Amino acid sequence: MKFMxxxxxxxxxxxxxxxxxxxxxxxxKETETANWxxxxxxxxxxxxxxxxxxxxxxxxxxxxxxxxxxQGVTVEIVQVPWAELNDKLGVSxxxxxxxxxAPIDISGNGVNPTFIKQKVVExxxxxxxxxxxxxxxxxxxxxxxxxxxxxxVPAAMTVHSMLLNLDVFKERNVEPPKDxxxxxxxxxDSMKKLTYDKDGDGTTDVYGMSTYIKNGYYEAWxxxxxxxxxxxxxxxxxxxxxxxxxxDAMKKLADLKAVEKVAPKEMGSGDxxxxxxxxxxxxxxAVEPWATWAISAAAKANMNNVMVASxxxxxxxxxxxxxxxxxxMMFAQEDKGKKKVLADxxxxxxNTDNQVLSAKNYGTFPSRKSAMDxxxxxxxxxMQQAQKLTEQAVMVPKHANWKKIDEAIQKELQLxxxxxxxxxxxxxxxxxxxxxxxx
Amino acid sequence: xxxxxxxxxxxxxxxxxxxxRQKSLLREMWKQRAAYLFLLPKMILFIAFIVxxxxxxxxxxxxxxxxxxSEWVGIDNYVATFQNEAFMIALWNxxxxxxxxxxxxxxxxxxxxxxxxxxxxxxxxxxxxxFYLPTVTSMVIIAMxxxxxxxxxxxxxxxxxxxxxxxxxxxxxxxxxxxxxxIIMSILIPPxxxxxxxxxxxxSIPESLYEAAKIDGAGSxxxxxQITVPLLKPTTLYLTMLSxxxxxxxxxxxxxxxxxxxxxxxxxxxxxxxxTGFRDLEFGLASAQAIVLFVITLIFGLIQYRLLYxxxxx
Numbered sequence: 151m152k153f154m155x156x157x158x159x160x161x162x163x164x165x166x167x168x169x170x171x172x173x174x175x176x177x178x179k180e181t182e183t184a185n186w187x188x189x190x191x192x193x194x195x196x197x198x199x200x201x202x203x204x205x206x207x208x209x210x211x212x213x214x215x216x217x218x219x220x221q222g223v224t225v226e227i228v229q230v231p232w233a234e235l236n237d238k239l240g241v242s243x244x245x246x247x248x249x250x251x252a253p254i255d256i257s258g259n260g261v262n263p264t265f266i267k268q269k270v271v272e273x274x275x276x277x278x279x280x281x282x283x284x285x286x287x288x289x290x291x292x293x294x295x296x297x298x299x300x301x302x303v304p305a306a307m308t309v310h311s312m313l314l315n316l317d318v319f320k321e322r323n324v325e326p327p328k329d330x331x332x333x334x335x336x337x338x339d340s341m342k343k344l345t346y347d348k349d350g351d352g353t354t355d356v357y358g359m360s361t362y363i364k365n366g367y368y369e370a371w372x373x374x375x376x377x378x379x380x381x382x383x384x385x386x387x388x389x390x391x392x393x394x395x396x397x398d399a400m401k402k403l404a405d406l407k408a409v410e411k412v413a414p415k416e417m418g419s420g421d422x423x424x425x426x427x428x429x430x431x432x433x434x435x436a437v438e439p440w441a442t443w444a445i446s447a448a449a450k451a452n453m454n455n456v457m458v459a460s461x462x463x464x465x466x467x468x469x470x471x472x473x474x475x476x477x478x479m480m481f482a483q484e485d486k487g488k489k490k491v492l493a494d495x496x497x498x499x500x501n502t503d504n505q506v507l508s509a510k511n512y513g514t515f516p517s518r519k520s521a522m523d524x525x526x527x528x529x530x531x532x533m534q535q536a537q538k539l540t541e542q543a544v545m546v547p548k549h550a551n552w553k554k555i556d557e558a559i560q561k562e563l564q565l566x567x568x569x570x571x572x573x574x575x576x577x578x579x580x581x582x583x584x585x586x587x588x589x
Numbered sequence: 590x591x592x593x594x595x596x597x598x599x600x601x602x603x604x605x606x607x608x609x610r611q612k613s614l615l616r617e618m619w620k621q622r623a624a625y626l627f628l629l630p631k632m633i634l635f636i637a638f639i640v641x642x643x644x645x646x647x648x649x650x651x652x653x654x655x656x657x658x659s660e661w662v663g664i665d666n667y668v669a670t671f672q673n674e675a676f677m678i679a680l681w682n683x684x685x686x687x688x689x690x691x692x693x694x695x696x697x698x699x700x701x702x703x704x705x706x707x708x709x710x711x712x713x714x715x716x717x718x719x720f721y722l723p724t725v726t727s728m729v730i731i732a733m734x735x736x737x738x739x740x741x742x743x744x745x746x747x748x749x750x751x752x753x754x755x756x757x758x759x760x761x762x763x764x765x766x767x768x769x770x771x772i773i774m775s776i777l778i779p780p781x782x783x784x785x786x787x788x789x790x791x792x793s794i795p796e797s798l799y800e801a802a803k804i805d806g807a808g809s810x811x812x813x814x815q816i817t818v819p820l821l822k823p824t825t826l827y828l829t830m831l832s833x834x835x836x837x838x839x840x841x842x843x844x845x846x847x848x849x850x851x852x853x854x855x856x857x858x859x860x861x862x863x864x865t866g867f868r869d870l871e872f873g874l875a876s877a878q879a880i881v882l883f884v885i886t887l888i889f890g891l892i893q894y895r896l897l898y899x900x901x902x903x
Contacts, residue, residue, distance in 0.1 A: 240867030243656060264870045268656045364848075415741055419762040420848050482657075553868065564851040570764050571852075583674075 186487030187222030190495060192251040193239075195232035198446065198511040208507070209499075216495050223491060233422070236262070236366070243270050248481040250492050256308045256476030256514065257367055257441050260293040261301045263550045265479070272480040273299040277493035285502075290517035293475040293545060302479040305500035306514035308441040309473045309539045310369055313448060315429065316455040318344055318356060318436035330459035330535055331469060334376065334402065337462035341412035344436040358412035360428060360435040363564045364420040365557050368546060369439040370567075372471045373403045375544070376464030381559060382547045382588075389584040391559060392577035399464060400566050400573035408569045418567025441474060445532045446513035458535035460542065473543035475517065509533075515540065551587040558583035643883075650876035659873075666877035676878060678853045679861040680885075682768055686857065687836035687889075690775045695828055697776065698783025699821070703813060705784065706791045717785060724781035728841040735774045736761070736846055761847050764854040771842055771855055783828050790824040791817065826897040830890055837886045858882050 192213070196205035204210075206229055213225035230238055232255055239262075242248045248270060254261060265271045278300060283291060290304035319326050324343045327336065341358025348355035361370045379396025382389060390396065407413040414435065416424060429438040430451040439461065448456045460469035478496045483489045498504070502524070505516035509526035513533065516522045527533040549555060562576035571579075618625060650666050652659045670676050705716045723731065738745045739760040747757035760770040794817065802812045840859040843849060849856040849864075862882065866875030 237867060240870065243870060244867055244872065246656065264868075268870050270656055415759050416762065418851075419759070420850055421762075561850055561852045564762075565764065568763060568851055 185220075185222070186485060186491045187220075188224075188488065190223060190225045190251065190488075190492060191228060191249045192225060192495075193228045193230050193235070193249045194253050195230055195235060195255070197508070199450075208504075208511075212499060212504070216498060220491060220494070225495070232257075239265075243268065250483070250488070251478055251480055251496060254294075254302055254475070254477045254479055255366075256306055256443070256474045260475060260548070261296070261479055263296065263548075263552060266296055266301055267550065270482045271301050272482060272489065273301055274303065274480060274493060274496070275300050277490065277497075278303070282497075285518045285520050287517055287519065289473070289545065290475050290477075293548075294477060296548070302477045303496045303500045304475045304477040304517035305505060306476045306508050306512070307473060307517050307540070308443065308476070308514055309536060309543045310372055310439055310441050310461075310471050311536050311539050312437055312439050312459040312461060313429070313444055314457040314459055315433065315436050315453060316457050317453075318433070320455075322346065322436075326457055327459050330457070330538070332459065332462050334462045334464050338406070338410060338412070341406065341437070342410060345412045354411070354414075355434060357414045357435050359406060359437045360413050360417045360425055361439055362420060362422055362425040363418050363560055363567060364422060365560050366553070367422070368472045368474075369441070370403065370418075370563070371546075372439070372461040374399045374563075375470045375472075376461060376466060378464075378466040380547075381555070382549065386547055386549050387588060389555075389581045389588065392574070392581050395465070397573035397577055400563070400577075402464075404566050404569060404573070407567065418564055420564070442513045442515065442533065442536045444513070445536060446511065456532055458532045458539070460539055469539075469542050470544060471539050471542050473540065473545055475545075476514065477517070549588075554587050555584050558587070646876040646879055649873055650880050652873045654872040654876070656870075662873065666873045667881070669874055670877045670881055675853065675856065675861060676858075676881075679856045679858045682854075682856055683837060683839065683858045685768065686772055686775075686839055687833060689772050690836050691829060691832045693776050694780045694832055695783060695825060698780040698787055698828065699818075699825070701779070702784045702787030702791060703817070706788055713788070717788065720779040720784045721781035723778050729845060731774075731778060732842045732845040735842070738774075739770055739846075762851055764851050767847050767851060767854045771839070771846065774842060775836075775839075780832075782831070786824050786828060787821060790821050794820050822897060826894065829893055829897065833889055833893065834886055837882060837889075 192209070194206065194209050197208055199205045200207040206227060209227055213227060217223055217225055228249060235253070235255055239248070239252060243265070261271060283300075286304055287307070290307055291300065294300055294302040294304055314326055316326060318324075319340075322344050324340050327340075332340070344356065344358040345354060346356055347353060363370055374391070374396055377395040377399045379391060379393055379399050381391045381396075404418075407415070407417050414428070416428075419425075425435075425438065426440075426444070426447075428435045430448055430453060445456065445458065461471055463469045478499055480489070480492050480496060483492065500517070502516075502518050502520045505514075505518050505521035506524050506526045508514050509516050509521065510530075515537065516526065527537060546552070546556075558580045559577075562571065562580040565571040566573050566576045649659075651661060651663060653662045653665075701716075701720065705713055705720075708716065737743070741747065741757060741759040741762070744760070746760060750757060758766055760766050798816050798820075799812055802816060807815065838859050839857050840863065843855055843857050843860045844863070847855040849860050858878070859882070862875050862878045865871050865878060
């Protein structure tokens with residue numbers, strides 16, 4: 151009797167399963183050909199604001215336009231602060247509740263390889279023809295390509311540059327670097343002159359330079375590159391930040407605080423907001439390295455006398471900086487019809503007009519040649535100065551374990567800038583972890 | 590001659606004694622069905638959101654768990670956990686944090702409750718409310734306030750130090766001060782729950798005991814030490830367990846105030862588990878780390894329970 155019951159149950163389940171499988175096959179075929187309708191969930195961080203201080207107005211307008219051109223499609227925007235984007239994505243992936251489209255932070259280094267490994271990001275090659283790709287700069291596409299597949303649409307690029315508050319330079323009678331170029335010695339000399347006690351109470355009120363150290367952010371790194379040091383060998387198999395070129399540069403940077411006293415005690419902490427405030431609001435630091443978004447942010451903070459300069463040139467004889475690529479990625483989808491619609495929306499968000507708009511308002515460089523051809527920086531001298539630096543830009547190494555490698559290096563760098571560890575010892579400790587990750 | 594349970598085990602059938610015990614338990618549950626019915630919604634939530642995820646985490650800890658595909662890896666994740674230097678550093682930091690904050694906050698709660706208890710009803714209510722308020726305040730808000738307190742340039746801490754000509758410290762950004770800054774913050778947040786529970790327990794101690802001790806010539810400290818403290822031991826035991834579990838799970842202030850840095854100075858177990866799980870998406874390894882944390886907390890809890898429970902029975 152029991153046996154009969156079991157057989158009956160299994161039979162019913164098998165029949166039901168087959169039926170359901172049949173249904174799902176049919177559904178997929180249908181949506182492949184038919185126009186998909188439904189809701190798209192897109193995350194984004196704050197961008198430039200409109201007169202009502204809304205920093206999401208651009209995406210809201212884009213969503214509205216897309217809904218009009220795609221009847222039956224609605225777009226839900228989820229606002230996420232940039233600093234929380236990666237954490238929130240991680241949690242949403244763990245809960246299998248990811249958005250359909252999410253931005254890739256321009257300050258980072260492309261699509262997170264862990265997302266690709268976990269197959270939660272869709273390759274986009276089916277939706278971008280060779281002709282489509284031709285309009286993108288090669289290095290922008292390269293940043294989003296892994297194992298020959300394109301995992302995101304580059305929508306903007308940036309470089310890190312030195313932002314100079316020329317008001318302080320004027321106040322201290324210091325000449326800014328000619329054509330934005332300076333050697334390390336010239337840089338230190340200027341920083342010394344810019345560091346001073348403003349109110350005469352015996353303590354320093356304004357410092358020459360400051361920066362921060364945080365996982366996934368690279369404002370301080372071009373200093374470490376200036377003598378020729380690099381974190382990994384070109385083929386990505388060896389840790390090379392323990393080279394003399396790299397550790398000497400680290401020492402020079404740490405000495406700005408410990409020996410030259412031209413940097414505040416907070417330099418090297420992970421406080422991004424505090425570092426920016428010191429430059430833009432408190433005006434207690436004259437020079438800080440930032441990505442190009444900071445140029446328009448400084449203008450909005452009523453800093454109208456800002457100049458963009460290269461990082462100082464070290465023993466390598468050439469100024470060097472680090473570039474970043476921002477864009478959009480599509481998360482794993484089951485419905486082919488929806489994928490097509492999502493790809494259409496991503497194309498819209500990264501089209502020429504939108505890249506020009508972003509360049510003019512958000513301080514980014516277009517990743518499309520057609521957008522750059524429209525000369526978006528006409529009359530914008532700081533952005534023109536920054537544009538020159540793109541020739542000096544190198545990208546952060548691409549490695550499947552880069553997040554962990556980055557963390558191993560950054561936490562040691564914090565200790566170096568704190569004066570708690572010598573660069574040699576710090577990088578020797580980083581090497582122990584990184585070597586294991588490179589295997 | 591073999592006993593019946595062995596026989597039952599051998600035959601695979603429950604013994605008569607066991608059967609009758611099961612029946613009486615079911616009968617008792619049926620009698621109290623109204624109470625069980627009231628408990629049911631909470632138990633369903635508890636099972637759904639606590640028991641099942643814990644079991645699931647245990648299962649995952651033996652897998653290289655992926656979003657779409659997983660692979661059984663035996664005890665590899667546990668081996669990796671114990672071989673991971675970062676885990677050992679996080680464990681040591683968490684232990685330091687726990688060993689200081691738990692006893693100090695319990696002692697603080699006991700002291701404050703002792704001072705509040707003799708006050709009049711209105712004053713008692715005021716202090717109960719005042720000390721409980723931070724408990725209902727989000728740790729996120731508290732952490733933001735304390736970031737300002739520890740600010741190198743504008744912080745309250747360095748302002749006070751300046752009165753004593755002590756040089757300002759960058760509390761959260763130096764390896765030797767960062768963990769202590771978090772510890773001090775935890776200690777200085779009033780232990781509201783502890784105070785309320787101690788006050789309730791103190792209220793139930795018979796006044797006659799104090800009167801008898803007074804007649805015998807005991808001073809106020811002796812009465813506190815010999816009567817109050819021993820009779821509060823069950824409350825102390827409960828609070829210690831609660832505080833211990835909370836301390837081992839310290840996370841919010843770490844992620845908001847230091848991010849585990851500088852270096853590894855404030856890396857704690859739950860922050861490491863969070864990073865392993867949600868940043869690196871290594872769910873198997875993160876689950877193994879979480880299970881190890883669970884076992885460590887359990888061991889510490891049992892040790893404390895044995896020590897305090899035995900003493901309270903004595």
